[in-house]
Amino acid sequence: MVKVFEKEGHRIIWGDALDALSKDIPDGSIDLIFVDPPYNIGKDFNGRKDKWNSDNEYLAWCYQWLDLCVQKLKPSGSMYIMAATQNMPHIDIYLRSKLEVLSRIVWYYDSSGVQAKQYYGSLYEPILFCVKDKSQYTFNADDILVDAKTGAQRKLIDYRKAVPTMYNAKKVPGNVWEIPRVRYRMKEYEDHPTQKPTALLERIIAASSNPNDLILDPFSGTFTTSFAAKQLGRRSIGIEIEEKYVKIGLRRLQILSEYKGEELKREPKSYERAMPQQKALFERK
Numbered sequence: 001m002v003k004v005f006e007k008e009g010h011r012i013i014w015g016d017a018l019d020a021l022s023k024d025i026p027d028g029s030i031d032l033i034f035v036d037p038p039y040n041i042g043k044d045f046n047g048r049k050d051k052w053n054s055d056n057e058y059l060a061w062c063y064q065w066l067d068l069c070v071q072k073l074k075p076s077g078s079m080y081i082m083a084a085t086q087n088m089p090h091i092d093i094y095l096r097s098k099l100e101v102l103s104r105i106v107w108y109y110d111s112s113g114v115q116a117k118q119y120y121g122s123l124y125e126p127i128l129f130c131v132k133d134k135s136q137y138t139f140n141a142d143d144i145l146v147d148a149k150t151g152a153q154r155k156l157i158d159y160r161k162a163v164p165t166m167y168n169a170k171k172v173p174g175n176v177w178e179i180p181r182v183r184y185r186m187k188e189y190e191d192h193p194t195q196k197p198t199a200l201l202e203r204i205i206a207a208s209s210n211p212n213d214l215i216l217d218p219f220s221g222t223f224t225t226s227f228a229a230k231q232l233g234r235r236s237i238g239i240e241i242e243e244k245y246v247k248i249g250l251r252r253l254q255i256l257s258e259y260k261g262e263e264l265k266r267e268p269k270s271y272e273r274a275m276p277q278q279k280a281l282f283e284r285k
């Protein structure tokens, strides 16, 4: 059983991803899919355990929604998948027979919190960028340009050219993306253990979709994908099984301001409760 909420091109489906994908989304209808599933590493999603009995059971489950996602993509569609570092090789090999893997992205972040002492701590998460057909897919390179150090910062001149020319000041990002994780003091923070940064989704959506395209996220969590899609003038479908997180989505997407008689508002942070007037001092962008 699923429940659907919708407003102005943004749909939230409260239910199980496999169920919703198979029954509620037409085949070949989606321009871009972003999938950030449970990683099988024991996170606590509002009491729902992110742990399967074995790696094989977990991967068998992943292969089911991966197949459905491939089915839902348009022939010109793209898909980005995140997974734990130890599981990504399986997913990568599985998908190679179904999609073209164009980039293997490393989302890198620094961590000043818990740090491993007896081995090298994990400071990245892998992301696969795949397309259905490499001769027809969207890639808006000009919309995601970043500073090129040689040209923009060091202002070097390339003397190997017939007429010496400045190096380009802008470039398409490479496959290592340094984007800070969402921390408690950031404005976008929501009460969820694995919220992804809006900046990460903005890059993906700007590059791999066009205005008004339809974007799907089968494991929406705090609905970062739908939120970024809305900011960028795309349409979205987000699926999430936990009611607590569906409520975050309803609020972030301004679909409802009240739910079951409760006003939907962001929980004040501890420092906001203590000193509301000093909120700006504590908050990071």
Ligand SMILES: C[S@@+](CC[C@H](N)C(=O)[O-])C[C@H]1O[C@@H](n2cnc3c(N)ncnc32)[C@H](O)[C@@H]1O
Pocket: 015, 016, 017, 018, 036, 037, 038, 039, 045, 048, 192, 194, 195, 196, 197, 218, 219, 220, 221, 222, 223, 224, 225, 239, 240, 241, 242, 245
């Ligand atoms: C890794 S988190 C996604 C985080 C999200 N990208 C964000 O930025 O907030 C995975 C989400 O999948 C949800 N989930 C777990 N099992 C599910 C299922 N069978 N169907 C739909 N959602 C599920 C969890 O409640 C959790 O919120």
